Amino acid sequence: MWETVAQAVINGLLIGGIYALVSIGVTLIFGVVKIVNFAQGEFVMIGMYISFFLANQYGIDPLLSLFVSMPVLFVAGVLIQHYLIRRVLGPNDMPQIFLTFALSLLLLNLALMLFTANYRTVHTSYSDEAFHVGGLYIPEAKLIAFVVAMLLSGALWLFLHTTDLGKAMRAAAQNRDVAMLMGINPNRVFCVALGIALALAGAAGSLLMPFYSAYPLVGQVFVLMAFVAVVLGTLGNVIGALIASLMMGIAESLGIQFVGADSGSIVVFAMLLLTLAFKPTGLGGGRAR
Amino acid sequence: MKKQHRPSVINNADPGQTRARQHSRRKFLLKTGGILAASAFGAVPLRGWAADPVNIGALYPTTGSMAQIGVGCVAAAKLAVEMVNESGGIKSLGGAKLNLILSDVQSDTTVTRTETDRLISGNKLSAIHGCFASALTLIASEVAERAHVPLISGSSSDQLNKGRTYTFTPFARASQFARAQLQMAKLVSEHPKVAVIFENTAFGTSTSNGLRELAPGEGVEIVMFEPYSAGFTDASPLINKVKSSGANALFSVSYLNDLILIVRSVKQVGLNIAINGGSGGFVIPDFYKNVGKLAEGLQGVAHWNHDMDANSAKVNEEYKKRTGEFLFEYAGGLVAQTFMIADALERAASADPQKVRDALSSLDVSSGYAAMAPGGKVKFGPDGKNVYGRPVGVQWQNGDLASVFPKEDARAPLLKT
Numbered sequence: 001m002w003e004t005v006a007q008a009v010i011n012g013l014l015i016g017g018i019y020a021l022v023s024i025g026v027t028l029i030f031g032v033v034k035i036v037n038f039a040q041g042e043f044v045m046i047g048m049y050i051s052f053f054l055a056n057q058y059g060i061d062p063l064l065s066l067f068v069s070m071p072v073l074f075v076a077g078v079l080i081q082h083y084l085i086r087r088v089l090g091p092n093d094m095p096q097i098f099l100t101f102a103l104s105l106l107l108l109n110l111a112l113m114l115f116t117a118n119y120r121t122v123h124t125s126y127s128d129e130a131f132h133v134g135g136l137y138i139p140e141a142k143l144i145a146f147v148v149a150m151l152l153s154g155a156l157w158l159f160l161h162t163t164d165l166g167k168a169m170r171a172a173a174q175n176r177d178v179a180m181l182m183g184i185n186p187n188r189v190f191c192v193a194l195g196i197a198l199a200l201a202g203a204a205g206s207l208l209m210p211f212y213s214a215y216p217l218v219g220q221v222f223v224l225m226a227f228v229a230v231v232l233g234t235l236g237n238v239i240g241a242l243i244a245s246l247m248m249g250i251a252e253s254l255g256i257q258f259v260g261a262d263s264g265s266i267v268v269f270a271m272l273l274l275t276l277a278f279k280p281t282g283l284g285g286g287r288a289r
Numbered sequence: 290m291k292k293q294h295r296p297s298v299i300n301n302a303d304p305g306q307t308r309a310r311q312h313s314r315r316k317f318l319l320k321t322g323g324i325l326a327a328s329a330f331g332a333v334p335l336r337g338w339a340a341d342p343v344n345i346g347a348l349y350p351t352t353g354s355m356a357q358i359g360v361g362c363v364a365a366a367k368l369a370v371e372m373v374n375e376s377g378g379i380k381s382l383g384g385a386k387l388n389l390i391l392s393d394v395q396s397d398t399t400v401t402r403t404e405t406d407r408l409i410s411g412n413k414l415s416a417i418h419g420c421f422a423s424a425l426t427l428i429a430s431e432v433a434e435r436a437h438v439p440l441i442s443g444s445s446s447d448q449l450n451k452g453r454t455y456t457f458t459p460f461a462r463a464s465q466f467a468r469a470q471l472q473m474a475k476l477v478s479e480h481p482k483v484a485v486i487f488e489n490t491a492f493g494t495s496t497s498n499g500l501r502e503l504a505p506g507e508g509v510e511i512v513m514f515e516p517y518s519a520g521f522t523d524a525s526p527l528i529n530k531v532k533s534s535g536a537n538a539l540f541s542v543s544y545l546n547d548l549i550l551i552v553r554s555v556k557q558v559g560l561n562i563a564i565n566g567g568s569g570g571f572v573i574p575d576f577y578k579n580v581g582k583l584a585e586g587l588q589g590v591a592h593w594n595h596d597m598d599a600n601s602a603k604v605n606e607e608y609k610k611r612t613g614e615f616l617f618e619y620a621g622g623l624v625a626q627t628f629m630i631a632d633a634l635e636r637a638a639s640a641d642p643q644k645v646r647d648a649l650s651s652l653d654v655s656s657g658y659a660a661m662a663p664g665g666k667v668k669f670g671p672d673g674k675n676v677y678g679r680p681v682g683v684q685w686q687n688g689d690l691a692s693v694f695p696k697e698d699a700r701a702p703l704l705k706t
Contacts, residue, residue, distance in 0.1 A: 011523060119579060128557060137558055211550075256527060261526070
């Protein structure tokens with residue numbers, strides 16, 4: 001019995017690492033720029049296709065293509081902030097919602113047109129292998145993805161806490177007006193925040209590629225989970241989103257194991273409802289960090 | 290590019306103005322040249338090339354979510370028509386050539402209805418074949434029924450045989466697939482303990498319920514029966530469950546993406562279990578391309594396979610030469626269907642759809658390309674069902690599909706995994 005539980009926890013933790021990369025991006029954008037990026041899932045999809053084509057055309061390992069997908073999406077993020085989002089920032093939320101939602105639809109349909117709805121997979125030597133430890137197994141590709149996801153989250157934390165730019169971003173997240181008064185250039189901070197958030201989505205895509213199929217709708221699968229994690233872990237709180245993502249992964253896995261294979265998301269959303277009812281500010285204690 | 294604008298003898302679905310003019314000019318030259326030649330060389334029978342071509346409609350989804358399969362079907366349809374024409378066309382009609390009229394139904398039910406209507410009203414058709422997905426074929430057959438044009442299809446839904454008199458289905462029905470799958474489980478173990486996992490929408494639930502109903506009668510024990518929601522992020526928890534159920538065979542009624550995750554997880558868990566993926570997306574070359582070596586030894590069921598007889602092998606070779614992939618179930622079946630239509634035309638000695646329908650209903654073949662079906666015989670009952678129709682059990686072996694079940698159709702021994 002304990003073995004089954006332990007296995008379910010391991011499975012959940014590993015997939016939770018991927019949810020974390022997506023949700024940290026969403027929460028970072030919300031915390032700093034104060035907009036909800038509905039297109040975050042589509043950037044995961046783009047990251048996957050970048051890795052797929054690099055692997056397919058040049059035989060580059062999806063994990064190495066991280067060094068392509070992250071910079072490409074960082075630049076995309078800066079451009080999107082500078083040329084699109086900057087224009088709709090203002091007292092009214094509606095244009096921002098329409099903008100990111102439209103971006104999501106546009107990218108999704110562009111992908112359908114360019115890449116068709118077919119599933120694309122990449123085979124690596126470690127795609128189908130697993131480490132076996134005392135009756136438990138840990139899939140290699142997922143373990144690598146989890147470790148890299150945690151390293152990236154750690155790097156982001158260091159960036160936010162030790163560099164001037166990072167501190168400026170946190171300041172903007174905590175109180176934008178005061179931060180402006182202190183001489184922080186908002187557009188520069190916003191551009192970097194968008195860049196980092198999209199780079200994380202790209203990383204999630206590249207890390208997924210060894211064990212998941214790329215298709216135009218793939219982002220939708222992950223973005224829903226990311227939004228739940230962002231709310232659970234307090235909007236704008238990076239550490240909260242990370243912890244909430246891991247918890248959700250585990251809850252989903254235990255749900256599938258002990259409730260039913262189509263009930264994984266029931267458990268996750270029950271968790272969300274209970275949190276909203278008893279701790280409406282989220283597990284992060286209501287503070288954006 | 291979505292549409293091919295390459296002028297072809299076969300594809301003239303949408304003759305634009307210029308094409309029509311070119312066509313008549315070509316015809317004019319042909320005829321005048323022919324007459325000149327005939328008068329120069331004496332008596333040359335005019336009938337051979339003067340016979341009007343016979344129009345055959347082909348409805349396949351060449352764009353949209355089923356595009357890949359639809360494109361393969363069209364390639365097979367063209368090949369089949371060329372084969373008929375090269376062997377002299379329809380002799381009883383003065384060597385009339387078959388003329389394939391293609392139409393893209395875009396993987397969409399609404400488009401299927403309008404396209405079928407357009408195809409029938411815009412052309413003088415003798416017969417139609419199509420449309421891969423049962424959901425699309427059901428609609429096309431309804432339109433064809435009203436227009437009194439015979440439609441022949443490899444789609445497996447049993448509903449196609451209800452209240453239709455112009456629809457013919459030469460291959461196994463959906464209800465037969467479930468039974469074959471259960472019987473295949475007995476090849477793996479004398480006491481099969483089957484875990485059935487299925488995606489929880491109409492496709493998964495109806496197929497799996499069919500399996501559950503038939504299981505006791507076939508002496509198969511179902512130890513796990515579990516729906517899941519399609520498009521999950523991780524199959525590991527589900528496979529964890531299969532492992533604890535103690536099953537020795539796994540039936541997965543899944544879409545491609547989920548199936549890939551399931552097969553990978555089974556390998557990672559180190560679970561030794563015979564997997565049967567059923568039919569449809571499981572028995573096409575694309576499946577192997579996506580799953581790779583892990584697909585080796587996986588079992589499925591099909592209504593047609595390219596290793597059934599010498600004729601199928603021959604068609605397969607030619608198809609491979611053209612497309613680089615083996616001739617898959619649905620495409621192979623429609624080659625046979627084209628020859629069934631040709632057989633009916635031959636006996637009807639008329640291109641009139643009503644007469645072709647009557648000739649199809651009395652079709653009875655046991656040799657040649659028209660008899661390429663598991664069992665090697667085709668004869669339609671009053672409901673348009675092939676009375677000899679049966680599925681064939683297949684297994685992925687060395688990147689190819691080998692027939693392994695039942696005994697009389699087996700062309701390779703079952704690989705035990």
